[in-house]
Amino acid sequence: MTTINWGLIGGGRGSQIGPAHRLAARLDGLYNFTAGALDHRAEEGRAYGQELGLEPSRSYGDWREMLAGESARADRVDLVTVATPNNTHFEITKAFLEAGFNVLCEKPLTMTPKEAQSLIGVARESGKICAVNYGYTGYALVRHMRAMVARGDIGKVRMVFTEFAHGHHADAADADNPRVRWRYDPEMVGVSAQFADCGIHALHLATFVTNQRVERLSADCVSLIPSRTLEDDAMVNFRMSEGTVGRLWTSSCALGRQHGLGIQVFGETGGLRWTQEQPNQLFYTPLGGRTQIIERGEGGLSPEADRSSRVTIGHSEGMPLAFGNIYSELATAIHALKAGQTPDLGLVPLVEAGADSISAIAAVARSGNNNGQWVEL
Amino acid sequence: MTTINWGLIGGGRGSQIGPAHRLAARLDGLYNFTAGALDHRAEEGRAYGQELGLEPSRSYGDWREMLAGESARADRVDLVTVATPNNTHFEITKAFLEAGFNVLCEKPLTMTPKEAQSLIGVARESGKICAVNYGYTGYALVRHMRAMVARGDIGKVRMVFTEFAHGHHADAADADNPRVRWRYDPEMVGVSAQFADCGIHALHLATFVTNQRVERLSADCVSLIPSRTLEDDAMVNFRMSEGTVGRLWTSSCALGRQHGLGIQVFGETGGLRWTQEQPNQLFYTPLGGRTQIIERGEGGLSPEADRSSRVTIGHSEGMPLAFGNIYSELATAIHALKAGQTPDLGLVPLVEAGADSISAIAAVARSGNNNGQWVEL
Amino acid sequence: MTTINWGLIGGGRGSQIGPAHRLAARLDGLYNFTAGALDHRAEEGRAYGQELGLEPSRSYGDWREMLAGESARADRVDLVTVATPNNTHFEITKAFLEAGFNVLCEKPLTMTPKEAQSLIGVARESGKICAVNYGYTGYALVRHMRAMVARGDIGKVRMVFTEFAHGHHADAADADNPRVRWRYDPEMVGVSAQFADCGIHALHLATFVTNQRVERLSADCVSLIPSRTLEDDAMVNFRMSEGTVGRLWTSSCALGRQHGLGIQVFGETGGLRWTQEQPNQLFYTPLGGRTQIIERGEGGLSPEADRSSRVTIGHSEGMPLAFGNIYSELATAIHALKAGQTPDLGLVPLVEAGADSISAIAAVARSGNNNGQWVEL
């Protein structure tokens, strides 16, 4: 299989997300890092790209320059990753889709539901892939949960409880720390802080595992550190398209929790429990039976799980490999697309899921500002 | 210390709660099981009491008979435990208090807030102890959490997340099973099922650990098994008297959970985490520090924890001993009372806490029936 | 069922073991604490016994006085617990057996294998019960393991790995602390310290669960704190009567371990894993299958486990209840004996097991002093 030319926008020196994407794209050797516009400061971006091995002519000073440059080339990149500040996602993603590039956009896809809806149209018209990076869905056992639910192992899903709690913003003295403050600044992040930043991963996980959409919700949003305008802790109750009841808790002041993303799924004939911090085990309890520990890498897992594993049972696989699984699914899909086939994108969060998330964020803010009134998405 | 004469009402042959109380009262050798009215079927109750070693004259056929019989004796019982069906708690507790007995009533204290309020008056007038059996507060490390919060170890408490989830009523085929069905029958249990049965323990735990009262709440109550009139799963958001935000989840359809009572407490300078199924460890994370594992029985715990432990570190203590701690605190208090001293009842849930719980149950039902509208207690 | 008169020798004021025995004997209401010789200081022992509720005439100053006093009574005690210093166990146990009392002796049964062997004869001749207090065998799930092994759930047992590691004697500065020092003093404890104190529990557990005897062993005994004459850490390899390979580690310098008694059993068709600090779960892995979590109190456990449980699933039961199970089995057996029936003592460690342990301790010392040479028991 020939490798795919890949470009990155954003992710400049010192960012966390840039290295994470480059690592994920490199993992399976399916991509060449070929082009980039890594920084809003043109010279810095160009220099950094070259340090990372880009040819000077393809280390651009600006995403528009990159759009023009790559559009003009025969060997142009086949996938562009957008990892810029949130409020630029829409514009860049739209432009690249319209120019015929496949795009993987960091979450959130856009700042408003209206933008997100319009991107759905743009993507469909383009015939290109527009994916959104809900990277935790790449874990083998998350995909196995989805497969188990789909094939009916736990019956109709009655309830899902999901959470994403950490304690890294619990220090009130830190509220003015620029590294933290912007995350609670409506100018920077829009109508929601902790829910939009973390909670949305938990919500997307619920939709991914159950293969249902969120229809309506009620949110209790609070600022545990009073100086914050936006919420640092929220509880969201929701209802899904096939009747599943949902509950979601997110917090950034939960001292003792590190990166507490997890999900419990309760069906008519079984229950499932998984946490991101122990991602290689899935706890499965059939109705009337004992809890079993499903191990990543054990024999007889679903095809979705098997193709998402790289090492043998008992060797932990962590977050970077989950992230890499998103890239490998995309690679297969892009090859299919180039071969004129219909790609299988069943496991990749796409523009529609991204738009649903934006609607959910708006709804959480709306409900949170109205005493938890139930709102439709 | 002389032992205390103790009587039990309810807890007949085959009940779970009767043996639990007798075990708890026996643990420390502080009580004599002296009198009882164990069954609503008079002959059966008398027979069973004698089998358990009661003198025939004190194995009564009926609580009224016991009230009369014990009131007439010089060596009458000093503590009466009420473990009858819920809808009789009020009447019996009231009658024994008025006759000058100390009472430990099973939860729920009453069926309505009005009854509960009136009991507060009765108890105060009687000068006797009216305790309610929130037995999980007896765990040494629960008491230590309360002590840590009280002495400021985690600063002002911002948030508490508590839960009580099990999966023992998840089988829809079981909905008609009499052993399960009554628990969801409004005639039998009133306005709430799973919250009143289990959730209330979690809510009381939150008030016990923070030493705050619940002021208002919003509840999302659902029947995951549709044939049920009352809820089998609920999420409750609440606010406490010193500003703490509360969240509580309870479920009886959470397959894979056994008896999932737990609490997480997040303050300005630290976090705490404890679960009933691993009760001998308490996870404590100071702001800016690492999570530490506090072991029951370690040196230097609070006096409250120390006096609630019986065996050395590393030997687990389970639920019966927690329950026994309620009885031992009561014994000390009864001795003090008899000696004309003011008893220390700081660690025992009393009639006021019982009444607060009844108000909370009513409020949950009210909010649950009104789309989660916030209601005052 | 009438209660059994019970007497205690040793366990004076301030001891840990005395309260533990009294609690265990009290738990199920099957015994009356009727007589005692609680201290080697006659007056102190008499006074303390009376404080604990003994009649003055049965609160003895000395075990010989108690032997004479009780032997002369029609209502004499039916069970005597011996909880005195180790070097007196043999003499007292022998005397009471010969006088026709049932005896529960603390471990170690004797100081030498020769004494232990002679006690076997004494016990058999007496027709009375001579039990040894390996209390950890009282846990419901330990008994369930034994039942699973006996009924072939894991096939022929190939290997057992057992351990008892703690860190409570790891402080070198503590080596002169009298509370610790005596435990490593050959005058006080004989040929072995940590193995005889803790390791022997792990070894007995292996024999209890597999229902096999230890035939030969090789030991590596070390003093991690060099000033100690006897070992504070030992590794023992052994072979059992039906061919099972055994491995045992014990340490008192394992900082971070509290009371780390545990066992792993590996058979031809399954594996089991249990630890004393999480005693309500048993991990079972059938060959070719997933690990299952067996919960104490779940439906369908073995009769041995069921009769050793007191509270419902999800409520932890700890060490005192395990200990209490030894007493309740003894009570049933004593009633049978008094009724002229053959008692079922299958779950109670008896004099033969106690003697095997003494042989094992001697063998460990012998091997440990000879570079780990294999020795027969």
Next chain:
Amino acid sequence: MTTINWGLIGGGRGSQIGPAHRLAARLDGLYNFTAGALDHRAEEGRAYGQELGLEPSRSYGDWREMLAGESARADRVDLVTVATPNNTHFEITKAFLEAGFNVLCEKPLTMTPKEAQSLIGVARESGKICAVNYGYTGYALVRHMRAMVARGDIGKVRMVFTEFAHGHHADAADADNPRVRWRYDPEMVGVSAQFADCGIHALHLATFVTNQRVERLSADCVSLIPSRTLEDDAMVNFRMSEGTVGRLWTSSCALGRQHGLGIQVFGETGGLRWTQEQPNQLFYTPLGGRTQIIERGEGGLSPEADRSSRVTIGHSEGMPLAFGNIYSELATAIHALKAGQTPDLGLVPLVEAGADSISAIAAVARSGNNNGQWVEL
């Protein structure tokens, strides 16, 4: 930093180790996979190499061909990984070192101590790096343990207990399965099976963390499945160069264990505990204090741990990243070497460690065949 040309010998189609090395080498973008001799079947090897992207002229049919071909090039590979069958490691490693290549050899380095010793000389003479792939040492928290021990956080190390137990060869019916059988065939693996395959990782971990060598040992080797000539379970007691006592258990019949590599280190002033299956947490207990949970990625870890981490706290990192850390240390060292500097290879297992391991394997076999007699390495 320019990338390093890298070549792989062995790791043909269907192998596990080949993809693992290619993934590890690719992770940080520090290497170009430039040359290979992937299969002992020349044509298959050439074809597979080209499929993986090698230029035809550098996809060799044979390691000798590769040695000749690469030696002749100006742009020859700077690192060769040897992942061939064990009995060829010595010959190939020696040849490439002598020709001036840096080599990373899979374990075991050689089949005999004599060969291993000779390689030490070859490596020193060559001035090139000869590393051995003890990949588990790449975990960030393993490196942090080493740093903590080195800087005295737990004082003098008294004892280390390490283990590597799995249950993947527990099925007796599998004994004739070719996939399993060769692992117990002396012709294929030499004098030891399970110890040489897995136990040696645990032993190396002990030496890595304590920075001590093993001086003498005593082994109890057994074949739990009797048809096996070599051991499938072993217990090894050992003594280290600074007096630390060591204990090591390894098994391949431990049903329920997946890939149970772990280590406990007990010093005069603290204890440490880590397991490969939960590699992002390290349990640290200071003398007289509580157990603390050290998280990979937390602030203030040692430089060794920090440079071995790629993602933020709470995101698990698994085995492939540990493996990748070996490659990244080697890359830094190779660059230093090329720049004429002395490379820092403190964290990379080198030929001396590899030779020590071979001596240990021989000693285990020798002792195991002599009733566990103590032998010098």
